[in-house]
Amino acid sequence: MDRKIYMDHAATTYVKPEVLDEMLPYFTDKFGNPSSIYFYGREAKEAIEMAREKVAVAIGAEPSGIYFTSGGTESDNWAIKGAAFAGKKKGNHIITSAIEHHAVLHTCQYLEKLGFEVTYLPVDQYGLINPDDVRRAITDKTVLISIMTANNEIGTIEPISEIGKIAREQGVYFHTDAVQAIGSMDIDVKSLNVDMLSLSGHKFYGPKGIGALYIKKGVKIDQFMHGGAQERNRRASTENVPGIIGLGKAIELATATIPQRREHLTRLRDRLIKGIMDKIPFVRLNGHPTERLPGNVNLSFEFIEGESMLLSLDLKGVAASSGSACTSGSLDPSHVLLAIGLPHEVAHGSLRLTLGDDNTEEDVDYVIEILPDIVERLRQMSPLFAE
Amino acid sequence: MDRKIYMDHAATTYVKPEVLDEMLPYFTDKFGNPSSIYFYGREAKEAIEMAREKVAVAIGAEPSGIYFTSGGTESDNWAIKGAAFAGKKKGNHIITSAIEHHAVLHTCQYLEKLGFEVTYLPVDQYGLINPDDVRRAITDKTVLISIMTANNEIGTIEPISEIGKIAREQGVYFHTDAVQAIGSMDIDVKSLNVDMLSLSGHKFYGPKGIGALYIKKGVKIDQFMHGGAQERNRRASTENVPGIIGLGKAIELATATIPQRREHLTRLRDRLIKGIMDKIPFVRLNGHPTERLPGNVNLSFEFIEGESMLLSLDLKGVAASSGSACTSGSLDPSHVLLAIGLPHEVAHGSLRLTLGDDNTEEDVDYVIEILPDIVERLRQMSPLFAE
Amino acid sequence: MYSQKVMDHFTNPRNVGEIPDADGVGEVGNPRCGDIMKIFIKVDGDIITDVKFQTFGCAAAIATSSMATELIKGKTLDEALAITNKTVADALDGLPAIKMHCSVLAEDGLRAAIEDYKRKMGLITEDEMAKPHEHIHDCADDEAANG
């Protein structure tokens, strides 16, 4: 396996050299605690404020609305639990969708155990949420709407501008998980009427273990991480300074090149989809044909199972992912694929290829070349295909 | 300011070069998501399991009891909120001490708002908790005892072995915040009867933004970070792989050299305390004279305020910290100093110097040399001294 | 994650296919769960002379199917029935914990094929047929541990 082709950028990305370079001094020479008033502290403090500014600019927010967290999961947990607990006097109802990331769904399920009520809105065959469904679900007990900007599995981009408008009209807080969207599409929290937004560094060539939650000024949410006075008393714990610096640099780079990235990835994406579907029968595209993230390809191959596809691809040097239950060690195939109406056995045969900045046409053509044999071999073994 | 002397190791440490070296490949070449089954994922997975093993060895635990978190604060929040919510059927009472870190105290205060009851045990003039007080505070509603291993401000080492015994006898979970203790003293969760233990990488020459919670097998606590199936379904979020690798390496290095470190730091510490107290009048040592962390010096200088001392030291190249309210931007001086009985105005005049591996006798002597003038100058300005 | 033996049996599975005139056929699993296994055997006297399989499932399911067929080929029916999922997993140098249930599939498939043969031969009645394992990979439950 000499050739290595990484096509799982939605799972995680490597850290770009420019990003790592900016981080490095903060591990060693500039290691101070930003809360300290002496020299080492001040230089760290200034650096994290510059990073905050960069994150703010990237999403059209004020720097004072940006809070650093340990990643997308913490941002989601904080936004949802924080708004739920802070809003308890008003009500106990939360609206979300059936295709959110587990960081949202499992948080909501936990809140249900604690007595909250959650509406999980359905999606159509493409994974789109209907804004009218959101409007109809709102009651006078609704304290939060949490709908993702774009889905991590099937890449569908949700109508969050419309949903934001409805939330604003009805006076309900609106949180969006933009973890997959940053760097792939323009986001402006003000024009989108977003009250809270989650993002995570390692999805756009920044480091793992760092993320941010945008909280609009005036939004009332409980703290999630209690302790010291860091992050203006709202998120305790000694700041992950190198991580924050890396996040700032990475989001700056990622948002500066959105048009080019979109153009590049969309071209590769469509070539990959077409190439595979032309060559292999019994394949369907999951997600929306056009309202989808530029780098996302998600296909179901009937009669076979995803993990064995992944492993076969891995043996040929290609890294991808699947919504099969067998891959994740969980018991059901992807809740997203089931939500768009796939039968279990078809959901098991899903393959997600997510493209990144370094992927080339040759990479795409290589996958188009090797995949038919892999699928054919597995189908030959399958009792479902034989039947 | 050419000379730079860092004496605030309790606030944070730099990352040792050996630690950073081990981390670096995981930002770039070995950047895979450990949950993925392909090559990149497997190599990351193996690396974090080796790091888990190292953390386990350092505290005498099984690797399966180690869960990686974003730092000491998250570990404390998780242990306390997790045990409180999971124990709700049994009771709603928590025992802790008045001198815990804010990550514990503010978490407990938050739980009080949610209906839990918390006993904050007092300490004696040295900051010691009386195990008998713990025993007496236990009721049939007590679900958790959380007492720190060693205090971050005054360095006092608590009798956690006795407290662990009491907790075990009474069948109450025992959590200890060992964030300051790792690397300075031997810790064995089994012989100490500890059910949960918090630690944080950046306190022992590892990176910021990474920590761990030890959870003894069978202990029932709710999840804190809900989402993906990472960390055996107990702590969601894409693993901070470089951070975890760094934590593993740092704790391995730190615990391998405890006797030498203790010897080195204790010698410097006692020299520093003696040097200052011999030269400056109206000074008192805070914390226990012998049951204290080897690197901790905490002194109160009457008639003057801490921030102005810190800034004066900073101008001479020395980085330290203070329990003065003016330093932290909070409204009261250190709760720890008040808990050991210092009057407010004396607490304001506190200075904490925490020593580290690279500090030398020359460093100590330099501080002893410059501090008298600083204190004298500030006292000359002070209306309290004049009176 | 997987041992070399698993990878070997996954990439070069032995005995893949159908036996059109099989003496016994066993089919276990459930496509909803992502795993189905079908085993075909030819029996001569009480010796299993030939065996083939078809599997829809993960690499572990494919490898254990392959290994199980290897283990029973040429064995007596009783010897074959003595083979457990553990035997198969051990023969593959082990399986990851979360994949042990896939080996249960292979064991169940074997038994089902042998029983099918016995039933066809009138050696046992329907009632005497062994129940397959409770399917560990139970699709109906949600991930409880992750709540």
Next chain:
Amino acid sequence: MYSQKVMDHFTNPRNVGEIPDADGVGEVGNPRCGDIMKIFIKVDGDIITDVKFQTFGCAAAIATSSMATELIKGKTLDEALAITNKTVADALDGLPAIKMHCSVLAEDGLRAAIEDYKRKMGLITEDEMAKPHEHIHDCADDEAANG
């Protein structure tokens, strides 16, 4: 964190000390809170001819004390009374937000000293004395924001 001017006035504070025969003395603050300021003035006619201070407090408290004394030296009483904490902070090229209350201390100290002088001179009665600002740095409260 602090401007160069603040650092300058902190390291070289002007007018530190006492005036034993001061015409007016003002003392404000509370040692519990970590800040006390004492201002001594000499007055000739309605001109402040000399001023000294003593401060127990942070660098901002010391620097604002120093700057405040500089600003009023040689001024009339009315000119001095026109000086607010904002004037002092601006003269220092600003203060961090959490340190603005320290400049209130200086303003209050000045007023207290001038009023002490006026009272001694019989120019005002006790009743007419201005109240100092509500002390922003209120020690009694716990860090509410951090709950």
